[in-house]
Structure formats: structure tokens, C-alpha cells
Amino acid sequence: MVLTLEQIRSLKDQLRAQVSNLVPEKKEEAYKQIDEMSPEAIESLLRESQEKEEKSIFRRLIENEIPNVRLDENTEAISILDINPISKGHNIIIPKKPAKSPEEIPKEAFSLAESISKKIIRNLKAKSVKTLTETKMGESYINLIPIYDTELNLNSQRKQSNIEELESLKKDLLVEIIEKKVEKIPKQKKKRGRKTKFHRRIP
Numbered sequence: 001m002v003l004t005l006e007q008i009r010s011l012k013d014q015l016r017a018q019v020s021n022l023v024p025e026k027k028e029e030a031y032k033q034i035d036e037m038s039p040e041a042i043e044s045l046l047r048e049s050q051e052k053e054e055k056s057i058f059r060r061l062i063e064n065e066i067p068n069v070r071l072d073e074n075t076e077a078i079s080i081l082d083i084n085p086i087s088k089g090h091n092i093i094i095p096k097k098p099a100k101s102p103e104e105i106p107k108e109a110f111s112l113a114e115s116i117s118k119k120i121i122r123n124l125k126a127k128s129v130k131t132l133t134e135t136k137m138g139e140s141y142i143n144l145i146p147i148y149d150t151e152l153n154l155n156s157q158r159k160q161s162n163i164e165e166l167e168s169l170k171k172d173l174l175v176e177i178i179e180k181k182v183e184k185i186p187k188q189k190k191k192r193g194r195k196t197k198f199h200r201r202i203p
Contacts, residue, residue: 008042056137058094069166071116071173076108079116079144081166084158086145089120089173093142102133102140113142116173120146123173 003011012034019030037045060066061080071079071091082090093113099105110131117129126146132154133142145152 003039003043003046008039011042011046012037056098056139058137058139058141059098062094062096067163069163069170071119071170072112074108074112076106077112079112081161081169082143083161083163083166085161086143086152086154086156086158087126087148089124089126089144089146089169091116091144093144094139095141098138099140100138101135105133105140105142109142113144116144119173120144123175 015034016031019027019034022030055063055065057066061068062078068083069081071081073079076097077093077095079091079093082092093109093116095105095109097106113131117131120126120129124146126148128147130145130147130152131142132145133140134154135141143154145154145156
């Protein structure tokens with residue numbers, strides 16, 4: 001990318017406008033730094049800015065640029081609790097590499113979805129879990145929507161949650177329930193001793 005002198009001048013003006021609200025001393029220092037920026041530095045700054053703008057919310061979640069609560073992950077996907085869930089335990093499975101369509105979602109993502117669904121049913125006592133693919137902002141992912149009483153879908157009303165609530169829910173979801181199986185010891189039949197036969201003595 002080669003910028004013209006006009007473009008560089010315009011970008012420097014935009015940078016000056018961004019720092020115009022600083023206190024006088026810092027503003028003067030910022031202006032000086034902007035004026036001394038080389039064309040290469042301006043290009044680099046522009047490139048970084050464009051890359052940030054191009055990142056989808058899913059990439060930012062994957063890279064932990066947005067606070068989130070992860071349930072689990074495997075080589076191809078990550079399970080994250082939805083901050084605006086449709087129902088308790090609603091989470092999304094995001095492929096680590098962007099999938100442009102549901103067909104591009106790797107099978108490992110569905111394996112992770114199956115594993116999480118079992119935990120939801122077992123630990124949150126959901127009747128079932130709906131697995132629905134969705135495409136937003138050019139990326140496809142999987143929704144896991146726990147069903148408790150009423151039927152739900154992607155258009156159902158959402159609730160607002162926060163990181164603290166989701167962290168607490170994560171603990172409930174990932175707790176391992178150990179079932180104690182008491183082994184029944186088969187009763188051993190008592191061996192009856194042989195009766196000693198006494199011969200009748202004839203006097």
C-alpha cells in the first residue's frame with residue numbers, strides 16, 4: 001500500500017482531530033509526534049486499524065479480545081457461554097478457523113457440541129438441547145439451546161447476563177457427578193453338611 005502525500009496529510013489531520021481534546025501540554029506533544037511520523041509509520045498505523053475493523057466478533061472472542069466464559073474446547077472449536085442467552089446454559093460453538101457456511105463447520109465442532117449437550121442435560125436437568133447452526137457477519141457457528149419447559153428457537157426472547165453469572169453457571173455445568181454404585185454381593189448358599197446315616201442295630 002503506497003499512500004500519496006495528500007492521503008498522508010489527510011490521515012495526519014484525522015489523527016490531530018482525535019487528540020484535540022487532550023490537555024494543552026499533552027496535545028502539543030501528540031501533535032509533534034504526528035507531524036514527525038514517516039509515511040511508513042502512517043501506513044502501518046492504517047493497516048493495523050483496518051485489521052481491527054475487519055475482525056468479526058467471533059474472531060475477537062476466539063482471541064480473547066472480548067471478555068467471555070469458555071466451557072470447553074478441542075482442536076477445531078471452542079464452546080462459549082452466550083452473554084445474552086435464550087435459556088439457561090445457552091452456548092455457542094465457534095470453529096477456530098472461520099467457517100463461511102454451516103457445511104464448512106468441522107465435525108470436531110459437532111463432537112464438542114454433543115459433549116456439552118450431555119453435560120447440560122445431566123447437570124442443569126434440561127429435557128433436551130437444540131443444536132442449531134447460524135451464520136452471522138460472514139461466519140457460521142453452532143447454537144446449543146437447552147429446552148426446559150417450552151419449545152425455543154433462534155428467534156426466542158433473549159435475557160441479559162454478565163460474566164459473574166456465567167462463571168457461576170460454568171461451575172455447575174462442569175461439575176462431575178459421581179454415581180456410587182453399591183455392588184450387590186451375591187448371597188452364598190450355605191452348604192448343608194451330609195447327614196450321617198446311622199444303621200439300625202438289631203440286638
